[in-house]
Amino acid sequence: NAGVTQTPKFQVLKTGQSMTLQCAQDMNHEYMSWYRQDPGMGLRLIHYSVGAGITDQGEVPNGYNVSRSTTEDFPLRLLSAAPSQTSVYFCASSEYRGTEAFFGQGTRLTVV
Amino acid sequence: LAKTTQPISMDSYEGQEVNITCSHNNIATNDYITWYQQFPSQGPRFIIQGYKTKVTNEVASLFIPADRKSSTLSLPRVSLSDTAVYYCLVGPYGGATNKLIFGTGTLLAVQP
Numbered sequence: 001n002a003g004v005t006q007t008p009k010f011q012v013l014k015t016g017q018s019m020t021l022q023c024a025q026d027m028n029h030e031y032m033s034w035y036r037q038d039p040g041m042g043l044r045l046i047h048y049s050v051g052a053g054i055t056d057q058g059e060v061p062n063g064y065n066v067s068r069s070t071t072e073d074f075p076l077r078l079l080s081a082a083p084s085q086t087s088v089y090f091c092a093s094s095e096y097r098g099t100e101a102f103f104g105q106g107t108r109l110t111v112v
Numbered sequence: 113l114a115k116t117t118q119p120i121s122m123d124s125y126e127g128q129e130v131n132i133t134c135s136h137n138n139i140a141t142n143d144y145i146t147w148y149q150q151f152p153s154q155g156p157r158f159i160i161q162g163y164k165t166k167v168t169n170e171v172a173s174l175f176i177p178a179d180r181k182s183s184t185l186s187l188p189r190v191s192l193s194d195t196a197v198y199y200c201l202v203g204p205y206g207g208a209t210n211k212l213i214f215g216t217g218t219l220l221a222v223q224p
Contacts, residue, residue, distance in 0.1 A: 004155075033212075042199065042214030043156070090155045092212075100146070101212060103155025 002026050006091050006104035013081040013111045021076040021107050023091030029102075031094045032074040033058070034066065036087040037106075043090060049074055050096075081111045116200045121219040130187045132218050134200030137181050145176060145183045148199045150217070156199060160185070187220075195222045 007022045025032065033048035045058030049068040063085060065077040074093075078085060088108050094101040117135040124130045136145065144163055148156035160167055162174040162183070173186040187194060197217040204211055 035214075040216070042216050043212075044214070045212070092155070099161050100158035101148075101156075103157070106153065106155055108153075 004091055004093050004102050004104040006089075006107050008107060009105065010108050011110070013078070013109065015081060015083060015111060017081050019078050019081065021078070021089055021091075021109070023074045023076065023104060024072050025093040025102070026072065027093060027095075027102065028071060029093035029098070030071070030096045031098070031101075032068065033092045033101075034064070034074070034076045035090045035092065036060065037090060038087050046076065046089075078109075083111045085109065086111045115213075116202055116215050118198075118200050118215065118218045120216065121221065123221050123223065124190055125223050126191055127189050130190050130194075130220060130222075132185045132187075132198055132200075132220070133182060134185070135182045136200070136202045139180050139202050140204075142204050143202050144204065145174065145180075146201045146203075147172070147174065147185050148201065148214075150197045150199065156214075159198075190220075190222045192222050192224065194220060196220060
């Protein structure tokens with residue numbers, strides 16, 4: 001049971017480039033979310049999904065897109081990378097009305 | 113969603129019991145109190161969840177007074193490996209990933 005898997009673990013982008021952060025879970029969870037964590041701060045919600053085909057914005061959605069075509073996968077797309085998007089990105093999943101959320105190991109993104 | 117307040121940092125020594133208190137004055141009737149632990153370069157990990165009174169598992173205890181306006185996470189006999197950031201979250205169902213609001217957490221430093 002792999003849990004929540006994120007790829008890549010590290011990425012360096014140039015300003016203006018686009019990329020997709022991958023997230024997959026094998027627990028058949030309905031809920032999936034993307035967070036970003038900046039140094040010395042807590043996690044902030046970017047986008048989330050409550051099931052396949054359903055997504056919504058979180059606290060800091062600008063500059064990011066998501067889609068959820070399957071229960072297992074929830075990719076995060078950076079449309080045109082900016083230095084302000086330098087951060088550590090975490091994907092999480094949970095059951096509907098579940099007790100706990102399961103987080104991936106994170107993707108450390110640097111935009112130069 | 114209820115806002116939480118917890119100390120920015122705490123120091124302890126190996127073998128001691130550590131109590132981290134969280135204030136959540138505006139907690140709603142259907143809110144649960146959930147604690148997560150985060151090690152450097154890792155995603156948060158669920159520790160414990162409660163609604164009222166006391167909850168205990170193999171890792172920690174959670175004490176919640178009758179008015180539920182605060183809660184205390186108790187870690188018995190901490191070791192160096194308990195050095196981490198601890199987050200107190202308040203919200204419905206604890207685990208729904210679109211409902212998690214992370215503050216800055218409490219950095220617990222355990223010394224030999």
